[in-house]
Amino acid sequence: MARQNNAPKRTATHDDDLLSLRNIRTGFAKKLQAVSLVFVFVIAASLITYFAAVPTGGPPGGGRASEIVAEVNGEPIQRDLFEETVQDRARERAMLSGDALASIGARAEVFREQVDQVLIAQAAGKEGIRLSDRDLDREIDKLVDQQVKQERERAAQGKQLTDQQFEMIIRNAMGKSVAEWREELKQNWETRKPLLRQALLQQKLMEKVANVPNPSDEELKRSYDLLTIRHILISTGNRTEEQARKRAEEILQKVRAGGDFAKLAKEFSDDPGSKQNGGSLGAIPRSQVATLFVPEFAKAVETLQPGQISDLVKTQFGFHIIRLDAVKPNVPADFDKKKAEYAKQYVDTMRNAKWQQYLMQLRRTAKIEVLDPELKAFQALEEWQKQAGKPEYAAGIARVIEAFEKATQEMPSADAMVVLGMLYQQQSEMPGLAESARKKARENAITAWQNALQRMESVQLRFMLADLYRKEKQNDLAIKQYQEISQIAWDRPDIHAQLKNIYKQMGRQDLVQKEMEWEKKYQERMKTERVPPPSSAQPAPARKP
Numbered sequence: 001m002a003r004q005n006n007a008p009k010r011t012a013t014h015d016d017d018l019l020s021l022r023n024i025r026t027g028f029a030k031k032l033q034a035v036s037l038v039f040v041f042v043i044a045a046s047l048i049t050y051f052a053a054v055p056t057g058g059p060p061g062g063g064r065a066s067e068i069v070a071e072v073n074g075e076p077i078q079r080d081l082f083e084e085t086v087q088d089r090a091r092e093r094a095m096l097s098g099d100a101l102a103s104i105g106a107r108a109e110v111f112r113e114q115v116d117q118v119l120i121a122q123a124a125g126k127e128g129i130r131l132s133d134r135d136l137d138r139e140i141d142k143l144v145d146q147q148v149k150q151e152r153e154r155a156a157q158g159k160q161l162t163d164q165q166f167e168m169i170i171r172n173a174m175g176k177s178v179a180e181w182r183e184e185l186k187q188n189w190e191t192r193k194p195l196l197r198q199a200l201l202q203q204k205l206m207e208k209v210a211n212v213p214n215p216s217d218e219e220l221k222r223s224y225d226l227l228t229i230r231h232i233l234i235s236t237g238n239r240t241e242e243q244a245r246k247r248a249e250e251i252l253q254k255v256r257a258g259g260d261f262a263k264l265a266k267e268f269s270d271d272p273g274s275k276q277n278g279g280s281l282g283a284i285p286r287s288q289v290a291t292l293f294v295p296e297f298a299k300a301v302e303t304l305q306p307g308q309i310s311d312l313v314k315t316q317f318g319f320h321i322i323r324l325d326a327v328k329p330n331v332p333a334d335f336d337k338k339k340a341e342y343a344k345q346y347v348d349t350m351r352n353a354k355w356q357q358y359l360m361q362l363r364r365t366a367k368i369e370v371l372d373p374e375l376k377a378f379q380a381l382e383e384w385q386k387q388a389g390k391p392e393y394a395a396g397i398a399r400v401i402e403a404f405e406k407a408t409q410e411m412p413s414a415d416a417m418v419v420l421g422m423l424y425q426q427q428s429e430m431p432g433l434a435e436s437a438r439k440k441a442r443e444n445a446i447t448a449w450q451n452a453l454q455r456m457e458s459v460q461l462r463f464m465l466a467d468l469y470r471k472e473k474q475n476d477l478a479i480k481q482y483q484e485i486s487q488i489a490w491d492r493p494d495i496h497a498q499l500k501n502i503y504k505q506m507g508r509q510d511l512v513q514k515e516m517e518w519e520k521k522y523q524e525r526m527k528t529e530r531v532p533p534p535s536s537a538q539p540a541p542a543r544k545p
Contacts, residue, residue, distance in 0.1 A: 069111070069372040072118040077111075079372075086110045101458040104418050108378040117198055119362040124201040127208055131200055136193055139200060144185045148178070210354035212347045220339070221331045223287035223346055228325040229301060230261055230279040235270035235318040238392060248312050248319035255309055261323050270318065279323075285330070287346060290353035294360070297322070316364075373410040377403040381419070397427050408448075414456040421448035425468065442468055459485050459495060475506060486515070493522060 068076040089110055090103035152161060155169050170178050189196065215223070232255075234248040251268050255261055262278025269275045290298045297320060300313045304324035313320040335342065370376050380403040387393040404420040407413075421444075427433070428441035449465045452458075466481035482499055489495035500515040 064371055069370070069375060070115070071369045071371075072115055073122060073367050075118050075122065077114050077118065082110065082114060085114070099458055099460050100414075100456045101418070101460040103456075104415050105378075107374060107413075107415055108382075111372075111375050111378075115363075115366070115368060116359065119359070119366055120202050120205060121198065123209075123362055124205045127205060129201060129204045129208070131197055131204075135200070136196055139196060140186055140189045140193075143189070144182055147185060148182060206351070206355050209358050210351050212350045212354065214343055215346055217339070220343055220346055221329070221335065223285070224330045224332065225286040226283040226328040226330045227286055227289065227301065228283050228328075229281045230265060230323045230325060231271070231274065231281060231297075232261075232265045232269045232279050232321040233271040233318055234268070234320075237270070237318070237387065239318075244318050245312065248321065252309075252312060252321050255321060255323075261309075283328070287349050291349060291356070295357050373407040374413060374416050377407040377416060377419075380404075381423075394430055394432075397423060397430070401427065408451075412451075412455070414452045417448045417452035417455070418461065421445040421452065421464075424448060425464075439472070442472055446472070457488065459489055459492075462488075463498075470506075479506070479508070479511070482511075486518070491522075493519065496522075 067079055069079050069082050070077045086107050089106040090100075093102040093106055094100040096102070152166050155161060155166065167178050170176070170181055174181055176184070232248075232251060234244045234251065236244045239247070247268075251264060254264060262280075265279030266275060269279055271279070274281055284292065289301055292298075293301070294315050294317075296313055296315045300310045300320075300322055301324065304310060304322065306324055306327050308324055310320070310322040313322060332338070332342065370379060377400070380400045384393070384396045384400045387396050401420065401423050404416050404423060407416045408420060424441045424445035428438045428445065433441075446465065446468050449461060449468070453461060453465070462481045462485050466478040466485075469475070469478035469481065482502060485495065486499055496515050496518055500512055500519075503509075503511040503515065
């Protein structure tokens with residue numbers, strides 16, 4: 001993580017292709033199974049109840065924050081839609097993972113996505129991209145045509161199927177004509193028009209700002225070159241820009257005077273990810289440079305010849321001194337045979353790089369006012385994590401804890417309480433902390449997680465809480481958590497095996513025996529469920545010895 005935050009590499013982002021038409025159409029094909037001619041229903045009401053979303057709502061006191069969570073260049077993100085999306089995302093994460101703890105961070109993730117959606121819509125407007133209701137209706141007609149076509153192909157199973165035969169199949173399965181079914185599908189899209197509009201705007205904006213022409217053969221071969229790159233970063237994180245520039249200029253003079261680049265990088269670079277390797281970023285395909293690095297850094301690399309050293313390159317991280325060590329041709333052996341495929345990959349890669357750079361610029365220049373207290377806390381957390389490896393990192397955790405304490409007071413939620421507990425636990429492990437302060441931090445973590453468990457149920461969080469109880473020599477309280485886990489995870493042999501090992505470590509043979517009894521009953525139950533009893537009409541065949 002430190003390397004991502006200090007090196008020229010961009011920090012990881014969420015999937016910006018989330019709203020692409022390709023994904024909508026792929027999702028449409030998946031949803032087709034739900035209305036297929038063979039219906040399979042899975043009842044999951046108990047799971048939904050078990051992993052019910054944390055109650056939310058606007059922060060107390062009313063005002064703007066009760067109606068909106070943030071403003072992006074003056075445009076509001078409405079709270080009601082935001083909270084609904086967060087609940088859906090949290091429930092989805094919890095059900096996929098099997099534990100509600102997986103929902104932590106869903107709020108920050110949804111916020112990033114909705115900020116991007118607003119920025120994309122604003123940018124599309126500035127580029128003169130407009131979408132009428134008629135445009136949306138035409139796209140819906142295309143999507144419905146595709147769904148009907150897929151259903152027809154599925155029903156035909158590779159054989160010829162006449163219109164009359166397909167009509168009969170649909171009537172038998174759905175009790176309506178194909179025309180009526182089509183109209184129903186179109187109506188189903190009405191509530192999803194905003195999503196479709198966003199996808200179309202993004203597609204049209206990408207076509208305008210991230211257009212990449214097909215490469216020539218020479219350009220395509222060159223894109224496979226392996227570039228060996230080194231750099232020295234002088235960070236602006238704990239210096240003024242002028243201080244960082246002056247220090248970088250001094251180091252650049254040493255490099256150009258014949259100084260050993262690798263040694264200077266080890267001595268002076270502020271990038272912990274490459275510092276110990278003499279500033280080496282490894283061998284990187286030329287086509288990946290624009291994807292992996294921020295634009296200023298990537299542009300500087302592209303201008304260098306092997307052995308050449310750049311001037312100072314300013315990025316959001318500070319000032320870089322870059323050296324291109326070597327360029328090694330690496331054209332695939334089957335280039336001529338798969339040239340068209342490789343050309344498409346090249347275009348897709350470069351198009352995505354341009355789009356990511358465009359989005360990054362939109363985010364950098366956007367004026368975002370966050371009103372939601374929990375989102376403010378997550379912003380503070382993100383800023384603090386960028387300080388990893390720097391002297392101010394240890395002291396910065398107190399400010400983040402303060403932000404989450406405030407969030408839990410203004411707008412109590414399990415998410416904020418879980419993260420608050422994690423921060424207190426991390427604080428308890430900070431070097432140089434007095435034992436009394438460590439103990440206090442652990443107690444605060446316990447309180448935060450106890451409060452979180454009043455709002456959510458999580459086996460993993462109970463394990464974390466029990467571990468803290470054990471560190472505090474409160475084994476009785478730890479065992480209460482383990483026993484609660486045993487009741488909750490009634491059909492999870494992996495959890496019960498974990499509990500059995502913990503009880504062994506704690507010397508509680510009586511509880512080990514209980515878990516062994518559970519395992520025995522579970523195995524007997526599984527055996528019964530796997531081998532159904534023989535029918536009374538026909539005896540079961542005798543097994544061979």
